[in-house]
Amino acid sequence: xxxxxxxxxxxxxxxxxxxxxxxxxxxxxxxxxxxxxxxxxxxxxxxxxxxxxxxxxxxxxxxxxxxxxxxxxxxxxxxxxxxx
Numbered sequence: 001x002x003x004x005x006x007x008x009x010x011x012x013x014x015x016x017x018x019x020x021x022x023x024x025x026x027x028x029x030x031x032x033x034x035x036x037x038x039x040x041x042x043x044x045x046x047x048x049x050x051x052x053x054x055x056x057x058x059x060x061x062x063x064x065x066x067x068x069x070x071x072x073x074x075x076x077x078x079x080x081x082x083x084x
Contacts, residue, residue: 005083015073023063026059029059030059030063040052
């Protein structure tokens with residue numbers, strides 16, 4: 001593999017690792033939000049529960065975007081490896 005390709009591969013692999021870490025942290029955030037939403041619902045705090053629901057939706061969307069980015073970068077890694 002050419003030096004430029006090797007550097008690109010290392011960069012992409014580092015980027016994927018960072019994105020996976022963020023994705024995991026985002027999943028933990030989603031779990032915390034879900035627990036809080038249940039607590040607010042049990043306390044009849046519907047307005048706050050709805051706002052937390054919006055946070056949950058946004059976090060879920062972010063997780064999906066991260067997953068898509070990881071897949072795209074992984075495809076690029078696979079192409080670089082196949083061309084080696």
